[in-house]
Each structure stands twice: as C-alpha cells, then as structure tokens.
Amino acid sequence: MKQFKFLFVFILFSICFASCSKDDGSIEGQETGQPETPSETILSPPDWIIGTWKSPLLGESHKFEFTENNFIFTQLTISYNFSEISKQQYYTVKEITNTGSAYQIDKTFYMVGTGQTLTDSFKFVKVSDNEVTFYVVGILNPIPYKLIKQ
Numbered sequence: 001m002k003q004f005k006f007l008f009v010f011i012l013f014s015i016c017f018a019s020c021s022k023d024d025g026s027i028e029g030q031e032t033g034q035p036e037t038p039s040e041t042i043l044s045p046p047d048w049i050i051g052t053w054k055s056p057l058l059g060e061s062h063k064f065e066f067t068e069n070n071f072i073f074t075q076l077t078i079s080y081n082f083s084e085i086s087k088q089q090y091y092t093v094k095e096i097t098n099t100g101s102a103y104q105i106d107k108t109f110y111m112v113g114t115g116q117t118l119t120d121s122f123k124f125v126k127v128s129d130n131e132v133t134f135y136v137v138g139i140l141n142p143i144p145y146k147l148i149k150q
Contacts, residue, residue, distance in 0.1 A: 043069055048126050049103055053147035071105055101126045
C-alpha cells in the first residue's frame with residue numbers, strides 16, 4: 001500500500017511539471033510569446049519560509065529549500081534551482097504572492113513556435129513557524145501537503 005501511495009504522489013508531481021496552459025501570445029511586449037533572451041529573476045522568499053522543508057508523507061524523496069534569494073525543489077534525484085532556471089532562454093520565474101502567510105512562485109516554459117506555455121505553480125501557506133502547507137496550483141482539486149521545517 002505504501003508503494004501505491006508513493007507512486008500516486010510521484011505521478012501527481014510529474015503532472016505538476018507537465019501542466020499546460022494557453023498563452024495569449026505576448027510577454028513583456030513581445031508578440032512571439034517567448035522571451036528572446038534569458039533574464040535572471042531575483043527571488044526574495046519571506047523570512048518565515050527560509051530553510052529546508054520536507055513532507056512526512058513524501059519522506060526523503062522530496063525537499064523544498066528556501067534561501068534569501070532562491071528556491072530549490074528536489075524530487076527524487078532531480079533538483080530544480082529556480083534562480084538558475086530563470087537565467088535560461090524561454091523560461092520565466094515570477095513571485096506571484098509574497099506575504100506574511102503565503103508564498104507562490106510560478107515557473108513558465110515558453111514552447112518554441114507553438115505559442116503555448118507550460119507553467120508550474122508552487123504555493124506555500126504558513127501554518128506555524130515549523131509547518132507550512134504546500135499546494136500544486138493548477139490541478140482542479142489541489143491536494144495539500146504538510147511540510148515540516150528541518
């Protein structure tokens with residue numbers, strides 16, 4: 001049963017990284033829907049989320065690390081460094097929400113020549129100093145995951 005739960009969670013996170021959304025064809029004044037050159041995004045997570053967070057449900061396979069200017073998400077053996085991703089062509093990283101109780105980051109990939117985008121949204125809501133709830137935004141019924149500060 002535990003293997004099925006792990007498989008379900010793995011599939012859910014995989015869907016998060018493959019969620020599609022239609023773009024209106026413009027970004028920052030460009031008609032192509034794709035940034036021509038990479039532009040580094042400076043992230044500034046709120047103080048309450050700085051540190052390393054893990055889920056009791058997901059165990060060691062998933063880790064969420066926040067520094068003063070970065071977010072690194074590790075899934076199994078793959079790490080997604082959002083500051084580095086923001087420097088790559090055809091990607092943008094944006095802070096959507098940054099308050100005393102919520103933090104959301106969107107990572108968007110502009111699919112060359114299609115006018116479509118793939119957006120991954122990560123939303124974190126503060127429960128206490130040592131607990132946050134993580135949501136995969138964009139799924140019809142997002143499943144909340146409890147994360148504990150390490």
